[in-house]
Amino acid sequence: MNKQDYLNYWLKTSEEDWSSSADLFKTNHYLQSLFFAHLSLEKLCKALWVKSNTENHPPRIHNVVSLIKQTTLEISDEQLDFFLMFNDFQLEGRYPDYKNKIYQFCDKPTTQNLLTKANEYRIWLLSKLQ
Secondary structure, X not given: OOHHHHHHHHHHHHHHXXXXXXXXXXXXXXXXXXXXXXXXXXXXXXXXXHHHOOXXXXXXXXXXXXXXXXXXXXXXXXXXXXXXXXXXXXXHHHOHHHHXXXXXXXXXXXXXXXXXXXXXXXXXXXXXXX
């Protein structure tokens, strides 16, 4: 696979995860929806990593801030704050001992607001891949 093949992989799977996030939201699975939204953003960051580096294999991490810092992308303090906060959903979605803590936070209006903001950043990240 060449660099473009890797970029296409991350873009395609990011889109699939974003679609899954929307489906999960519709069925009131808010934590899972946010987990898949994070996964979608993570994969876009991995695509940016591939674009910004000579290697084609991004680190096997889930922290979008760490991934972004290893690219040429510059982000604002507001964007950094969002990504730092949004990182919580990859952890909470993976480990059951964190789920009880975050379930109380994941009601429909809060999740909708977070997904709206995540989509704005998703579109922004996609624009950086053009």
